[in-house]
Amino acid sequence: MLAPMKALILSPIIALALASQALAGDLSVLVRNAAGQPVRDAVVTLKPAGGAPAGAPIKFAWPYSVAQQNISFNPFVLVVPVGSQVSFPNKDNVRHHVYSFSPIKKFELKLYGRDESRSVVFDKAGVVPLGCNIHDQMIAYVVVVDTAFAGKTGADGVVLIRGAPAGAAAMTVWQPYLKAARNQVVKTISVPAAGGRETVSLDLRPAPGAMDMIH
Numbered sequence: 001m002l003a004p005m006k007a008l009i010l011s012p013i014i015a016l017a018l019a020s021q022a023l024a025g026d027l028s029v030l031v032r033n034a035a036g037q038p039v040r041d042a043v044v045t046l047k048p049a050g051g052a053p054a055g056a057p058i059k060f061a062w063p064y065s066v067a068q069q070n071i072s073f074n075p076f077v078l079v080v081p082v083g084s085q086v087s088f089p090n091k092d093n094v095r096h097h098v099y100s101f102s103p104i105k106k107f108e109l110k111l112y113g114r115d116e117s118r119s120v121v122f123d124k125a126g127v128v129p130l131g132c133n134i135h136d137q138m139i140a141y142v143v144v145v146d147t148a149f150a151g152k153t154g155a156d157g158v159v160l161i162r163g164a165p166a167g168a169a170a171m172t173v174w175q176p177y178l179k180a181a182r183n184q185v186v187k188t189i190s191v192p193a194a195g196g197r198e199t200v201s202l203d204l205r206p207a208p209g210a211m212d213m214i215h
């Protein structure tokens with residue numbers, strides 16, 4: 001039952017993608033630390049040298065949401081396109097007070113309780129660190145991007161950027177604990193039409209919860 005339905009939904013999308021981006025490939029990026037271990041929560045963004053293909057507004061497959069659960073933010077890093085509305089549902093029995101002092105988006109969501117939510121629109125590209133006034137250990141990041149070719153690495157250190165235009169591109173890798181200006185590095189790469197792979201090694205500083213971050 002499920003398989004035929006899925007095929008029906010997917011096929012027009014694939015056809016459209018093939019028609020509009022003939023010279024595009026999937027780029028798999030592996031991010032490792034200095035010891036060669038995979039690094040999660042690294043945000044990879046790709047800016048094609050020839051500019052982004054015109055088309056529909058940028059949309060990612062994951063929910064634009066940062067929950068508060070077990071006195072922590074989930075996810076730790078959220079990637080959203082510019083202009084997104086992000087919800088901040090509280091799933092705890094305690095109240096939280098979510099805020100950011102970031103020049104990219106300064107906001108404050110005053111105390112609210114379980115099963116309540118608030119939302120914020122992120123209208124500028126950049127990194128927005130989040131905190132909670134009640135719980136100092138609660139830290140998370142909303143990374144607002146102005147490219148469709150973006151994502152974050154999973155526990156395996158890999159992110160797949162789909163449909164990247166073939167040719168030269170600037171690849172930016174950001175990670176909150178990266179030892180570099182603005183916690184990011186930029187590399188010029190060439191995306192093959194057939195897709196390709198890149199490996200990036202990062203020098204990370206130890207951080208609170210580093211054992212959960214780096215495997």
Ligand SMILES: [Cu+2]
Nearest residue numbers: 096132134135
């Ligand atoms: Cu809190």
